[in-house]
Amino acid sequence: MTATAGAYIERRARLAARMEPGSVAVLATAPEVLRNGDSDYPYRHDSHFYYLTGFTEPEAVLVLLAPVGEQPARSILFCRDKNLEREIWDGYRYGPEAARTEFGFDEAYPIDELDAQMAKLLANVPALYYALGHSAALDAQVSSWLKAVRAQGRSGIAAPASAHHLLGILDEMRLLKDAGEQSAMARACSIAAAAHARAMRFTRPGVFEYEIEAELLHEFRRNGAQFPAYTPIVASGANACVLHYNQNNRQCREGELVLVDAGCELDGYASDITRTWPVNGRFSAAQKALYELVLQAQDAAFAAIVPGRPYSCMHEAAVQVLAAGMLDLGLLDKAKYASAEDAIAGKAHLQFYMHGTGHWLGMDVHDVGTYRDLSVAERPSRPLLPGMALTVEPGIYVRPAEGVPEAFWNIGIRIEDDVIVLDKGCRVLSSDAPKGVAEIEQLMEKR
Numbered sequence: 001m002t003a004t005a006g007a008y009i010e011r012r013a014r015l016a017a018r019m020e021p022g023s024v025a026v027l028a029t030a031p032e033v034l035r036n037g038d039s040d041y042p043y044r045h046d047s048h049f050y051y052l053t054g055f056t057e058p059e060a061v062l063v064l065l066a067p068v069g070e071q072p073a074r075s076i077l078f079c080r081d082k083n084l085e086r087e088i089w090d091g092y093r094y095g096p097e098a099a100r101t102e103f104g105f106d107e108a109y110p111i112d113e114l115d116a117q118m119a120k121l122l123a124n125v126p127a128l129y130y131a132l133g134h135s136a137a138l139d140a141q142v143s144s145w146l147k148a149v150r151a152q153g154r155s156g157i158a159a160p161a162s163a164h165h166l167l168g169i170l171d172e173m174r175l176l177k178d179a180g181e182q183s184a185m186a187r188a189c190s191i192a193a194a195a196h197a198r199a200m201r202f203t204r205p206g207v208f209e210y211e212i213e214a215e216l217l218h219e220f221r222r223n224g225a226q227f228p229a230y231t232p233i234v235a236s237g238a239n240a241c242v243l244h245y246n247q248n249n250r251q252c253r254e255g256e257l258v259l260v261d262a263g264c265e266l267d268g269y270a271s272d273i274t275r276t277w278p279v280n281g282r283f284s285a286a287q288k289a290l291y292e293l294v295l296q297a298q299d300a301a302f303a304a305i306v307p308g309r310p311y312s313c314m315h316e317a318a319v320q321v322l323a324a325g326m327l328d329l330g331l332l333d334k335a336k337y338a339s340a341e342d343a344i345a346g347k348a349h350l351q352f353y354m355h356g357t358g359h360w361l362g363m364d365v366h367d368v369g370t371y372r373d374l375s376v377a378e379r380p381s382r383p384l385l386p387g388m389a390l391t392v393e394p395g396i397y398v399r400p401a402e403g404v405p406e407a408f409w410n411i412g413i414r415i416e417d418d419v420i421v422l423d424k425g426c427r428v429l430s431s432d433a434p435k436g437v438a439e440i441e442q443l444m445e446k447r
Contacts, residue, residue: 005104007180008054011173012064012075015052018169022068024121025129025166027052028138029060044227047363048131048170050268053077054103057093059111063121074106078117081110115141119148128160131167167368174362175369176387181269181362182420185389186429188225188271189418192263193433195219196275199260200434201447205279209234209248209258216262225264229272229365232262236279240412241397243355252279257287259412263365270365272391273430274416281444283437286407290396291437293325294413297394301357305384305392305419305426311371312381315357318394323349330405331398352398358391361418388421 019025029049035041045056053062057079065074082095100108109117122128122145130142149159177185195216202215212234220228235245236252240259252258256279263271276291278284283291300321301314323340326332331352337343360367367389372379393416398408415435419426434440 004054004180005102007178008052009075009104011052012062013073014173015169016064016066016073019064019066019129020127020164021066022071022125023066023127023129023160023164024125025062025064025066026118026138026142027062027064027131027166028135029055029058031137032058042227045268047268047368048167048174051170051174051363053105055079055094055099061111061114063118065121075104076117076121077103077105077108078111078114079108081112115145115148118145122146122149122160123152123157125160127162127164129164129166129169132163132165134167171368171370174367175360176385177362177389177420178387182387182389184267184269185271185361185418185420188229188264188266188269189273189429190432191220191223191225191266192271192273193430194223195262195264196260196273196433197443199262200275200277200440200443203252203258203277203279203444204281204447205252205254208251209236209239212252212258212260213248213262216260220264225266227265229263229265229270233260233274234262235259235412238399238410238412240276240414241399241410242412243397254280255284257283257411257413259414261414261416263418268363270361270363270367271418271430272361272365272416273418273433274393274395274414275433275435275440276413276415277440277444281447282441286405287411287413288437289329290398290408290411291413291415293322293329294394294396294415295435296325297321298392298415298417301392301394302419302426302428305390305421307386307421307423308383310381311384311390314392318357318392319344319349319353322353322394322396326352326396329408331408333403351401352396353394354397355395357394361389361391384421386421386423390419390421392417392419 027049030046033041060079063076067073077099079099080093096108146159198219199212199215213232216232231246233246234248236258237256239245257276258279259276261274263273297318300317304313304317323343327334332343332348360369373382395414397412400409417428417430419428434443
């Protein structure tokens with residue numbers, strides 16, 4: 001058994017304890033996906049499945065039996081059988097027996113036996129937990145299992161009387177990161193921070209956005225990250241005002257900023273960092289004014305991350321600073337809005353800051369978990385708890401428009417860091433990525 005198998009065993013036990021006694025849960029990993037011809041996309045496991053198993057091979061299903069009475073919980077893995085011929089072509093396969101031993105399952109069987117076994121495992125159990133409506137193929141497979149069980153009705157065998165959505169339970173479990181998860185995320189952030197520093201040192205007028213992207217990807221892989229956590233955004237000039245720009249094919253020019261949003265995935269966990277820097281290594285006065293405003297907004301958001309306070313507090317704190325700065329810099333008309341509060345009430349700030357200030361982070365870069373307390377009728381923003389991981393990413397995006405000072409046109413700035421909520425305040429995991437104006441300029445002088 002691997003040293004980390006205990007964490008997956010413990011998670012399966014916690015899930016089983018939340019299920020109805022004697023019920024069964026079924027969770028499949030992600031399918032392989034054809035890219036074109038006979039070539040697949042690089043395989044990536046399902047995050048929920050990995051959270052409970054640590055198993056990364058395709059064609060695998062976890063079945064979990066909840067405890068009832070004196071009978072303890074049981075975990076069963078269905079996976080690809082050993083096949084030495086296929087291993088010559090595709091690489092090592094654990095096979096059921098090695099997987100059972102290595103990952104701490106109670107039982108393991110070839111995936112080809114899944115249908116026959118499920119017809120037995122679902123007999124006379126009160127409830128079935130699975131990803132309702134998540135996959136048409138799985139829905140059809142579950143239907144066939146239930147039909148096989150119901151066919152035995154004359155023998156006194158009953159099918160589950162109810163079905164429950166499994167992913168909602170797992171979402172809440174995944175929302176709080178344990179020490180091992182936090183360590184993996186910290187390492188992913190460290191790698192991504194080094195990649196941003198490398199990209200800063202590389203940047204100069206005349207390079208293409210895709211060349212900067214290549215520097216990021218090189219540093220990710222060089223340090224052991226398996227994938228980028230998402231398609232990197234390398235947006236120079238006016239491209240930085242397009243929130244999800246990722247063509248990355250423009251040439252960077254003198255006097256512009258470049259906004260880089262890039263993170264890596266390490267052992268299943270994502271980092272998500274954004275930095276903005278001058279192509280020529282020196283901020284202009286207008287660029288610096290907007291940049292330092294976004295930094296102030298991020299600092300206000302950090303200060304608002306306190307256990308027990310609503311998740312929304314950090315966004316509200318950032319918006320308050322940004323709106324006040326927009327008035328001071330002339331982006332918003334002081335004759336029309338007497339205060340930041342007036343500008344926010346009139347939604348005037350949305351012209352320059354139109355997105356939220358963060359999101360959950362974990363195995364998925366936009367990780368699972370609700371942002372509101374669904375147990376309360378009003379559904380308020382949920383309170384922050386120690387162990388939650390999230391991004392803090394205020395920004396400002398100035399498109400050319402009447403009444404907007406021309407010095408700010410086509411400037412897009414976002415500053416994003418990854419944090420863990422602590423018992424008091426938060427820990428910034430991505431602080432190694434250069435961020436201060438002087439720090440960035442000094443680093444870029446050494447190109």
